[in-house]
Each structure stands twice: as C-alpha cells, then as structure tokens.
Amino acid sequence: MKLKAALAGALIAAVSAAPALAENIKIGFITKFPVPFFATMEDGAKAYAAESGGLDIVFGQGASATDIEGQIALIESMVTQGVQGIAITPVDPTVATTLDKAIAQVVKVVLMDNSIPDWEGRTALATTNNYEAGRTAGGYLKTVLKDGDTLGILEGVPGVPALDERVDGMLAELSGVKVEIVGRGTTNCTEELGINVAEDILTANPGVTAIYSACGPAAAGAAQAIKNAKLDHHVILVGFDFCCGEAEAMEAGIEDASVAQFPFNMAKYGVEALVKSIKGEPVENLIDSGSALVTKDNMKDFM
Structure with a gap:
C-alpha cells in the first residue's frame, strides 16, 4: 500500500528524526509471501537503510502464508551469511526453534507484524495492535x-x-x-x-x-x-x-x-529497533505502528 506523499512524509518523520548510524551492520529481513503489504515493508526497510548510512540488508520472502520450511531455510541461510540481526514476520510459531539457533550464534531477532506466543527470544515486536x-x-x-x-x-x-x-x-x-x-x-x-x-x-x-x-x-x-x-x-x-x-x-x-495498517512504518520501526539492539542500545519491547479505518470517503489517502 502506498500512501499519499504528504501522509507518507509525516509517517516517515515519526519513525526517527535522526536514525542511528549503521555502518558495518548486516541484517536479514524476512517477510511472509508476495503481496503489496510486504513489498511496502521492504520499502520501509530500504528507506531506513538509506537514512542510517551503510546498513547492509539481505532480503528474503516465503512463497505463501503457510511456507514454514521456506522461512526456516531463509533464517538458516542468513545466519550462514553472517547477519548480526534478523527482522522477520514469522509465518508460524514453529520457526521459533530455528530463531533460537540463530540467537545462540549471537544474532538479534526483532519480530514484525505478528508475535510468536510464549516465545521470549525476541528483542522487540513492531506491529499493529x-x-x-x-x-x-x-x-x-x-x-x-x-x-x-x-x-x-x-x-x-x-x-x-x-x-x-x-x-x-x-x-x-x-x-x-x-x-x-x-x-x-x-x-x-x-x-x-x-x-x-x-x-x-x-x-x-x-x-x-x-x-x-x-x-x-x-x-x-x-x-x-x-x-x-x-x-x-x-x-x-x-x-x-x-x-x-x-x-x-x-x-x-x-x-x-x-x-x-502502516507496513512502511512497521518495517522502519522494526529495523531501527534491530540496529539499536545490535549497537547495545535499549529498545522498547512492543512498538505499535498504528492503524486506521478506510472507507470510500477517505480511501484515496491510503492509495
């Protein structure tokens, strides 16, 4: 979803007036499946990378809303590639075991969009309430x-x-x-x-x-x-x-x-929290990226 330029500008500004510099930091960014919502999340991550200076992002995406094996393979691949953190929209709670293995190799994990019930490994969750x-x-x-x-x-x-x-x-x-x-x-x-x-x-x-x-x-x-x-x-x-x-x-x-929802912001909030945690800075455990009711009267503001 692409917001109007004015609204997008306001939302971007709300994420961080001055993103923490991220030179020499490499992260993985994994979304669920190919729909515009997750494409917009990737745009948000790329925007944060451009603003923060030097952040290296490895992108990955599952094939469907139930592609558990695909997400597991992406997590494992990114750890092999030497990422310091992973921002992920988990497709299913069962990916937690693989994320635990990543954390054991000193990889920080930020969840986006949805949580993993009773899993305590996350650094933060950036999501819509x-x-x-x-x-x-x-x-x-x-x-x-x-x-x-x-x-x-x-x-x-x-x-x-x-x-x-x-x-x-x-x-x-x-x-x-x-x-x-x-x-x-x-x-x-x-x-x-x-x-x-x-x-x-x-x-x-x-x-x-x-x-x-x-x-x-x-x-x-x-x-x-x-x-x-x-x-x-x-x-x-x-x-x-x-x-x-x-x-x-x-x-x-x-x-x-x-x-x-505001997937652009969700991704920027999530990546920002991940970078801060890698740098040893404190982050909020739960980050609300907001939501709004859309009707025919205001729909053009969300297109």
Whole structure:
C-alpha cells in the first residue's frame, strides 16, 4: 500500500528524526509471501537503510502464508551469511526453534507484524495492535448492524495471534448488538479461499447481512463471491489490510470499509529497533505502528 506523499512524509518523520548510524551492520529481513503489504515493508526497510548510512540488508520472502520450511531455510541461510540481526514476520510459531539457533550464534531477532506466543527470544515486536484494530472494524460494524442481523467471518491462518486478535477485537467491540454468526472459516489469507469460504456462507445464508474478513486477499475474494452471487440486497463487507484488490472492491461499492495498517512504518520501526539492539542500545519491547479505518470517503489517502 502506498500512501499519499504528504501522509507518507509525516509517517516517515515519526519513525526517527535522526536514525542511528549503521555502518558495518548486516541484517536479514524476512517477510511472509508476495503481496503489496510486504513489498511496502521492504520499502520501509530500504528507506531506513538509506537514512542510517551503510546498513547492509539481505532480503528474503516465503512463497505463501503457510511456507514454514521456506522461512526456516531463509533464517538458516542468513545466519550462514553472517547477519548480526534478523527482522522477520514469522509465518508460524514453529520457526521459533530455528530463531533460537540463530540467537545462540549471537544474532538479534526483532519480530514484525505478528508475535510468536510464549516465545521470549525476541528483542522487540513492531506491529499493529491487532486487537485494537479489530475493535475499529467492530466499531464500524456496530454502526451499520442491528439486533437480528447476521454475520459471516473469514478468518486468517489458525494459530497466528495477529490474525486471531483481529477477529477477537471485532467481536468484542460488536458485543451489545445481537448479531448471529451464521458461518466462519479459515482462508489462510488467500483470495482463493476467501472466495470459497464466502461462497459457502452466501449459499447457506443468502440473506446474510454482513461479512468480515481478517485479511486483505480474503476480503477481495469475498467481494468477488458477493459479486458473483448477484443477490437482491447489499451485503456489508468489512476487510482488514486495505490491500490486494480491496481498493477496487471499495471503488465498485462492494466493500464498505477496511482497517489499514502502516507496513512502511512497521518495517522502519522494526529495523531501527534491530540496529539499536545490535549497537547495545535499549529498545522498547512492543512498538505499535498504528492503524486506521478506510472507507470510500477517505480511501484515496491510503492509495
């Protein structure tokens, strides 16, 4: 996701007015899979490197949202290449064992985007407060739903805390409105499964009032499923990430709202914390990169 120039400038400035010099520091930067969100994270890391002077970054990316073996291979490769730290968006908690091996070789680890439950090896976590961002989505739904309405939920990857929290936060904020959940399913944050799960919900419940998706590709899939269904009423669609086809769905009037993250900042915060920790400087354990509600009225500010 690319922000408007003015907004991007303000966000960049908020990260660090004067990044710590990073000559002769080499780090690894690993993201989950090829979607615009993670491409923007790479842009943020590159921007920090340009500002900090001399930071060497080795980039790597998994093939999919469930490519555990791919991430493990990248971690091992980067340690072999002599990185002093790794900034990673962990695809699954099971990569922690490999990260422990990296730490044993004096490699610092900063997590980005999502945490690894009960793992104490991280130096810091730079992420959206996904529970609060989920509450933002729930707050929007609360304004458009009423007692007796029905809701379908497209979940992300089971067991990934960031994705689970997006659903938990939404439901917490929606409490007080007697909405019936008529279907929910796992999408692995893919458009294909988003289409499939949404089609199942729409087929079983053609009168469904709303659908909430915990990630962007699945939201775009739900938009396609809603379009294909040709129902005689508007299904309220709320997504998360505002990426991967959501803008087109919103412009077409199919998607009503989404929660945008700031992946550019997430990466800059994460890399900055990693560099500081390598230099022996103190860093915050939890760094919130922010979020915002996107609707058709303000969507151009997030494109």
